[in-house]
Every structure is written in structure tokens, then in C-alpha cells.
Amino acid sequence: MRNHSYLRFLGAAALLAAGACADLDVTNPNQPDIKRALGSGEDVKNIAISTMNSWYLAQTHYEPWTMLSTTADMGTSNFGNFGMRFNNLEPRAEYVNNSAGGDRMVTERPWNGYYGTLGAANDVLIAIANGVEVPNGETAKYKALAAFAQAASLSDLSLIFDQAFVVDETTTGTTPEFKGYKDVAANALAKWDALITSLNGTNYTWEPTVLPLSAGALNSSILQRLSNTMAARLLAYTPRSAADNATVNWAKVVSYAEKGITGTSGTPIDINVVGDDCNNWCSLFVYYNNEPSWMRVDMRLINLMDPNSPSKYTGTMPPKGSSPDARFESDFQYHGAVIGDPARGIYMQSPYSHKRYRFHARTSPTSGEGPAPLVLGAENDLLWAEGLIQSNGDLAKAAALINKTRVGRGNLAPATAADGKAGLLAKLYYERQVELFNTSGIELWDGRRTDRVQAGTVRHLPVPAKELEILRLPIYTFGGVGNPDRNISESFNVALSQALEVARQDIAARRSQLRAATTQGFLR
Numbered sequence: 001m002r003n004h005s006y007l008r009f010l011g012a013a014a015l016l017a018a019g020a021c022a023d024l025d026v027t028n029p030n031q032p033d034i035k036r037a038l039g040s041g042e043d044v045k046n047i048a049i050s051t052m053n054s055w056y057l058a059q060t061h062y063e064p065w066t067m068l069s070t071t072a073d074m075g076t077s078n079f080g081n082f083g084m085r086f087n088n089l090e091p092r093a094e095y096v097n098n099s100a101g102g103d104r105m106v107t108e109r110p111w112n113g114y115y116g117t118l119g120a121a122n123d124v125l126i127a128i129a130n131g132v133e134v135p136n137g138e139t140a141k142y143k144a145l146a147a148f149a150q151a152a153s154l155s156d157l158s159l160i161f162d163q164a165f166v167v168d169e170t171t172t173g174t175t176p177e178f179k180g181y182k183d184v185a186a187n188a189l190a191k192w193d194a195l196i197t198s199l200n201g202t203n204y205t206w207e208p209t210v211l212p213l214s215a216g217a218l219n220s221s222i223l224q225r226l227s228n229t230m231a232a233r234l235l236a237y238t239p240r241s242a243a244d245n246a247t248v249n250w251a252k253v254v255s256y257a258e259k260g261i262t263g264t265s266g267t268p269i270d271i272n273v274v275g276d277d278c279n280n281w282c283s284l285f286v287y288y289n290n291e292p293s294w295m296r297v298d299m300r301l302i303n304l305m306d307p308n309s310p311s312k313y314t315g316t317m318p319p320k321g322s323s324p325d326a327r328f329e330s331d332f333q334y335h336g337a338v339i340g341d342p343a344r345g346i347y348m349q350s351p352y353s354h355k356r357y358r359f360h361a362r363t364s365p366t367s368g369e370g371p372a373p374l375v376l377g378a379e380n381d382l383l384w385a386e387g388l389i390q391s392n393g394d395l396a397k398a399a400a401l402i403n404k405t406r407v408g409r410g411n412l413a414p415a416t417a418a419d420g421k422a423g424l425l426a427k428l429y430y431e432r433q434v435e436l437f438n439t440s441g442i443e444l445w446d447g448r449r450t451d452r453v454q455a456g457t458v459r460h461l462p463v464p465a466k467e468l469e470i471l472r473l474p475i476y477t478f479g480g481v482g483n484p485d486r487n488i489s490e491s492f493n494v495a496l497s498q499a500l501e502v503a504r505q506d507i508a509a510r511r512s513q514l515r516a517a518t519t520q521g522f523l524r
Contacts, residue, residue, distance in 0.1 A: 038123055038124070038126075038127035038132060039132065040132070041132055041133050041134040041135050041139070042134075042135065043127075043132075044124050044127050044128060044132050044134055044139075044142065045134045045135075045138070045142045047120050047123060047124050047146075048121075048124045048142040048143070048145040048146045049142070049145060049206075049207075049209075049210050050120060051117050051120050051121045051124070051145060051146055051148075051149035051150075052145055052148070052149060052210055052211050053211075053280060053281070054113070054116055054117040054120065054149070055114075055117045055148075055149045055152050055153060056211070056273060056281070056374070057113065058109075058110060058113030058114050058116075058117060058153075058156070059152070059156065059374070059441075060273075060282075060283035060284060060285050060286070060372070060374065060441075061109055061110070061113065061284050061285065062082050062284045062285055062287070062288050063082050063083065063105045063106055063109035063110065064082075064083065064106045064107070064109065064110050064160065064461065065285040065289075065441040066081075066082045066083075066084055066285065066288055066289060066295065067082055067083035067084055067087050067103075067106050068441060068443060068444040068445075069289065069295075069438070069441070069443045069444070070084045070087065070088040070298075070348075071087045071088060071092070071444060071453075071457055071458060072443040072444040072446075072447040072448075072453055072457070073298045073300045073301075073447075073453070073454065074297075074298055074300075074301055074433065074437060074443040074447075075289055075295050075296070075297065075298060075354075075438070075443070076088065076295070076296050076297065076298040076299075076348050076349070076350050077294065077295050077296065077339075077340065077348065078340040078341060078344040078345050078348035078349065079294070079340060080102065082105075082106070082288075083095075083103040083105075083106035084295075085344060085345075085348075086103060087103070087106075087458070087479070088345070088348050089345065090345065090347055090454070091454075091455070091456055091480075091481045092454055092455065092456030092457050092458075092479055092480060092481060093456070093479060093480050094458075094477050094478065094479040094480035094483055095107075095458050095461065095462070095477050095478055095479045096477070097462050097464070097465045097475055097476065097477040098465050098475075099464070099465040099466040099469055101465075104464065104465065104466070106461065107161075107461050107462065107463070107464040107465075108464045108466060110156065110157075110160050110161075110461075111157075111161070111463070111464050111467065114153040114154075114156055114157050115153070115157075115165075117149050117152075117153045118149070118150060118153040118154065118167065120146075120149070121146040121147070121149040121150040121153070122146075122150065122167065122168055122169050122171075124142070124143070124145075124146035125143065125146050125147070125150070125168070125169035126169045128143050129169055140198070140202070141202075141204045141206070143198075144195065144198060144199060144202075144204065144220075144223060145206070145210065147191065147194070147195045147198070148195060148223060148227065150168060150191055151188050151191035151192045151195055151227070151230070152230060154166065154184060154187055154188035154191060155185070155188040155192075155230060155234045157184055157188075158181045158182075158184035158185035158188055158234070158238065159181075159185075159234070159237055159238065159445055159460075160460065160461055161181065161184075161460055161461050161462070161463060162180070162181055162460045162461070162462060162463075162478070163178045163179060163180050163181060163184070163463060164178070164179065164181070164184050164463070165177070165178065165179070166179050166183070166184055166187045168187075168191075178463070181238065181240075181460060182238065185234055185238045188234060189231060189234060189235070192227055192228075192230060192231040192234070193231070195224075195227050196224055196227050196228060196231070196259075199220050199223060199224040199227070200224075202220040203219075203220055204219060204220045204223075205217050205218070205219040205220075206218045206219070209280075211273065212273060212274045212276070212281055213271065213272065213273060213274070214270070214272040214273075214274055214371035215269040215270065215271070215272070221265070221266055222261075222269070222271075224259075224265075225259065225260055225261045225263065225265060225266060225269075226260070226261055226271055226375065228256045228257070228259040228260040228261075228263065229256070229257065229260035229261050229375060229379070229380045229383070230375075231256045232253050232256035232257040232260055232380065232383045232384070232387070233375075233379065233383060233442070235248055235249065235252060235253050235256070236248060236253050236383050236386065236387075236449075237442060237445040237446065237449065238449075239448075239449040240448050240449065240459040240460060241448065241449065241451060241459070242449065242450055242451040244449065245449040245450060248390070250386070250387045250388075250390035250391040251387065251391045251393075252387075253383055253384075253386070253387035253390075253391075254384060254387035254388055254391060254393060256383075257380050257381075257383045257384035257387055258384055260380040260383070260384070261375065261377050261380050262377040262378075262380045262381050262384070263380065263384070268377045269377060270371075270373065270375075270376045270377045270378075271373075271374045271375040271376070271377075272371035272372060272373055272374060272376075273371070273372055273374050274369075274370065274371050274372075275360060275368045275369045275370055275371075275372055276368070276369065277367070277368045277369055278367075278368035282360070282368035282369070282372065283360065283372035283373070283374070285438070285441055286357045286360045286361070286372045286373065286438060286439075287360055287361060287362050287367065287368060287372075288361075288362060289354060289438045290353070290354050290355065290356070290357045290358050290360060290361040290438060291353075291361040291362040291363060292333065292335060292339075292353035292355075292361075293339060293362075293363065294362065295353070295354075296338070296339065296349070296350035296351075296352060296353050297332060297350055297352040297353060297354050297437075298350060299311055299312050299313050299350050299352070300312070301433060301434070301437065302321060302332070302350070302352050304430065304433060304434070305321075305323040305325050305327075305328050305332075305434065306321035306322060306323040306328065308321060308322075309321040312347050313338065313346060313347060313348075313349045313350050313351070314346065314347075315342065315346045317336065317337075317338075317351060318351070320334040320336070321334070324411070324412060325410045325411070325412055325434065326409065326410055326411040327409055327410050327434055327435070330356070330409075331354060331355060331356040331434075331437075332352050332353070332354060332355065333352065333353050333354075333355045334351055334352055335351050335352070335353060336351055337351060338350060338351055354437060354438050356437075356438070357372060357373065357438065360372045373438075373439040373440065374439075374440065375439075375440050376435070376436060376439050376440070378404065378405045378431075378435050378436060379432075379436055379439070379440060379442075381401040381402075381404050381405070382401070382402070382428055382431060382432050382435075382436070384398075384401055385397075385398040385399075385401035385402050385424075385428055386398075386425070386428055388401075389421055389424050389425055389428065392421075395417035395419075395420075395421070395424060396416075396417040398415075398417075398424055398428075399414070399415040399416050399417055399419065399424060402415045402424065402427055402428050402431055403415055405431055405435045406427060406431050409435065410431075410434070410435075415427045415428075429446075429450065429452075432446055433446070444457075444458075448460075455481050456479060456480050456481035456482070456483065457479065458478040458479040459478065460478065461478070462475075462476050462477045462478060
């Protein structure tokens with residue numbers, strides 16, 4: 001059995017089985033332990049490389065990101081795919097957390113994807129800690145990839161779910177414990193700090209296939225700057241409400257962002273990943289969200305850019321709008337027609353689509369190809385600017401950061417320090433919604449922390465029902481008007497402990513049966 005590795009997803013049954021099988025006197029050559037599976041440095045190198053791809057695919061999949069965009073009233077669709085329809089209902093309904101439900105993959109996909117990545121990354125780090133060396137003295141170089149995938153996976157688990165398991169290469173024992181999202185985020189932030197420090201003074205360059213960036217081959221500088229941006233966005237997007245948002249250490253956000261992908265340590269860059277027709281690389285989020293026959297732009301966003309356009313589609317086709325923002329023409333398309341069944345909700349329809357990344361969209365001649373956004377430089381700029389504003393820092397600098405896209409792409413009147421904190425924040429939030437739309441999937445994260453989502457909108461997702469069933473725990477969920485956010489309670493952890501004890505007893509019984517069978521010669 002593979003000891004101390006957490007593959008696919010972290011279920012208590014899987015953990016306990018791993019721990020229990022470790023001391024059985026039964027050899028299973030089809031499931032070698034980590035010492036044999038990762039016994040060579042080449043194995044370690046290859047798995048470290050693979051973690052970058054598996055993290056990217058989870059980060060850019062249509063589940064949960066299309067659902068999170070629609071429930072944040074940024075994208076809109078009433079098709080029954082990917083959790084879009086039922087989580088776009090008005091008034092908001094609760095997310096149906098059912099292991100047999102049609103929307104189950106909204107939670108299962110990211111849960112399994114990130115824990116699959118985390119398990120592989122942890123395996124690499126365990127093997128290295130056990131003395132496995134990558135050839136040519138490149139152990140630290142490939143350890144950095146696994147460390148990035150580890151920190152990134154924990155970050156997104158904390159941003160998506162209300163609670164999760166925290167496991168890394170130092171985890172011992174077989175009893176998992178749920179941690180609230182704030183604890184998971186704190187753990188992830190510590191991983192970012194360790195990785196950022198470890199990259200000081202290094203000069204690595206990885207193969208272009210590790211992460212095919214439009215900015216060039218991934219190297220130490222890019223990885224360190226991206227890690228700083230990822231740390232900044234983790235701090236900024238973790239809050240679930242405006243009250244929580246006020247408690248963020250915004251000075252620390254500034255500290256990370258000013259060393260990020262548009263910071264002072266190098267030429268500003270966008271982190272765009274070049275698609276290869278979805279053979280190994282493409283953003284399925286961009287692939288569907290820029291597809292006009294699939295996803296439209298919510299009228300709320302159109303109204304933000306053009307107040308003369310209605311904020312909700314009512315069944316009467318509005319005329320094509322206009323806006324002083326140049327992106328209204330460059331990034332958005334008016335079709336004069338809507339899609340979807342009006343019986344499912346006219347308010348989910350819209351005559352506008354997003355075309356900025358149409359080249360990557362499903363029916364484009366170059367679908368799944370070209371540089372699709374992962375983290376734009378503008379995102380780092382806006383995190384940096386918000387950190388300055390919220391921490392009473394340099395407002396002129398904040399305005400200049402906002403203006404890089406507000407003026408540079410939008411041709412709008414520039415923001416200035418004279419706008420004050422409130423005025424600058426209003427321009428910044430506008431910029432984040434327009435400029436970062438359909439890029440890194442932050443729509444819900446940004447909306448929830450500023451209380452700009454509808455009443456009853458989920459603030460985070462629950463642990464998947466399938467996982468809770470494995471753990472023999474009560475299934476819970478979020479969403480629906482009047483349904484408050486659920487906090488991890490003592491009773492929940494008591495139930496978890498009880499479930500683990502039952503599982504331990506089951507495994508002890510199976511161990512006894514196996515040993516008896518071995519003694520009788522039934523197992524060879």
C-alpha cells in the first residue's frame with residue numbers, strides 16, 4: 001500500500017485503509033509503497049511536473065467556475081449543466097448537495113481535483129524528504145513545483161469550501177480532521193511563504209511543457225512572482241462578508257502584490273497558458289464562458305457599464321447599449337437575441353456575450369488554443385491598489401494602478417487620489433468586474449466579500465455529499481434566502497470522531513479475517 005499519500009480525494013476510509021494495510025503481512029505487488037513507486041529521481045521529477053498540469057486543469061475546469069460565475073450574477077445561463085441553472089434561480093435556492101444529484105460535480109470536481117494534485121505533490125515531497133534525489137542536482141528545482149501545487153491546492157480548497165482537510169508531507173497518523181476555511185487558508189499562506197523564501201537566489205528554468213506560458217518558459221523569477229500574487233489573492237479573497245473583509249491584513253496584501261507579477265521585481269506579465277486544443281492544456285472555463293451559444297453576460301454587468309441598459313432581462317429586447325468604456329465594444333457582443341428556455345427564468349437570459357477570449361471558445365476555429373488567462377497582471381495591480389487603499393497607504397499610487405486598465409484599455413477618465421478611499425474603491429471594484437471577467441474565476445469570491453451578491457447566495461460550497469457519506473457524517477449545504485452560513489461545530493467533529501472509530505473497528509475486523517485466511521493458506 002502507499003503510505004502517507006493522499007490520492008484522488010481525502011476520505012477517512014482511504015486514510016484508514018492506508019494506515020491499516022501498512023502492517024498487514026500480505027503483499028500486493030499492484031500497489032507498491034511510496035519507497036518503490038517513487039524510488040528514482042526521475043519518478044519524482046515526472047510526478048512533480050504532473051502536479052502543475054493537474055492543478056491547472058482543476059483551476060480552469062467548468063466545474064465549479066461556471067456555476068460560481070452565474071450565482072454571482074456575472075455570467076448567466078439557464079442550461080442545466082455544471083450547476084448553472086438551479087444555482088441561478090431567483091430567489092436563490094440552496095445548493096443541492098446530493099451524491100446522486102445532477103449538480104454533484106460542482107463540489108466533487110474541485111474536491112477530487114485538488115486533493116488528487118495535493119496527494120501527488122505530497123508524495124514528491126515525502127520522497128525527497130526520504131532521500132530520493134533528482135538527477136543532475138535538480139532536486140530543489142522540482143521540489144519547488146510540488147510545493148507550488150501544494151500551496152495552490154490548499155489555497156483553492158479554502159476559497160471554495162467551508163472546510164477541508166489539511167495534509168502535507170509531514171502529516172502522520174490516519175485520522176483526518178476538518179479545518180475551517182480560515183485555518184486552511186492560514187496553512188496555505190505558510191506554504192506560500194516557505195516557497196517564496198526557498199526561491200530566493202535561485203535561477204531555475206523549467207521545460208516549456210511544465211506550464212506553457214505566453215510570457216516564456218517558467219523560471220524562478222516567474223514562479224516566485226506568481227507565488228506572491230497567489231498569496232495576495234488568498235488574503236484578499238478569503239473573507240465571506242464585508243465585515244470579514246475589513247479584518248484583512250491589507251498591508252500584507254501590499255507586501256505580496258508589490259513583489260507579484262506586476263510588482264517591482266521584474267517586467268509586468270500576464271500569466272496566460274497556451275492551449276493545445278485541449279490535449280493537455282486549455283481553460284474549459286474560458287472555453288465555455290466565451291461561447292455565445294452557451295454562456296451570456298448577466299445584465300447586471302452590462303448595466304454597470306451602461307446605466308441606461310436594464311439590470312435584468314425582462315423578456316423585452318433592449319436596444320444595443322453604449323458606454324464610455326471602450327471595453328463595452330472590444331470585449332462584449334450584442335446579439336439582439338437571447339438563448340435558453342424562458343420558462344426556466346427570463347431573468348437568466350441576456351442578449352450580450354463575452355468575446356474577449358472568443359478565440360479559445362468551444363465553436364471557434366481555434367477552440368482550446370492560444371493564450372488563455374490564468375492570472376492577469378491586472379489582477380495583481382488591483383490587489384496592490386486595494387491593499388494601499390484599505391491600509392490608508394499611497395492613494396496616488398493606488399489610482400495609478402487602477403488606471404493601467406481603466407485608462408489603458410477602457411479609455412475612461414482617470415482615477416485620482418482626490419477620489420478618496422470610497423471613490424477609489426468604487427472604481428477599483430468596477431475595474432475588477434469588467435477587466436477580470438472570465439479570467440481567474442474570482443466573481444463569487446469578490447462579490448461575497450463586499451456583500452454584492454443576492455440574498456441567499458452561497459458564500460462557499462459544502463464538503464461533497466459523497467465524501468460525507470464515506471465518513472458517515474450528516475450531509476449539509478448552503479444557500480437559499482434565510483439560510484445562514486454554517487460554521488463547523490463541536491457536534492460535527494464529535495460525529496466525525498465517532499465515524500472514524502466505527503471505520504477503525506471495521507478495519508480491525510478485516511485485518512483479523514485476512515490474517516486468519518493467510519494462516520489457513522488461502523492467501524499466497
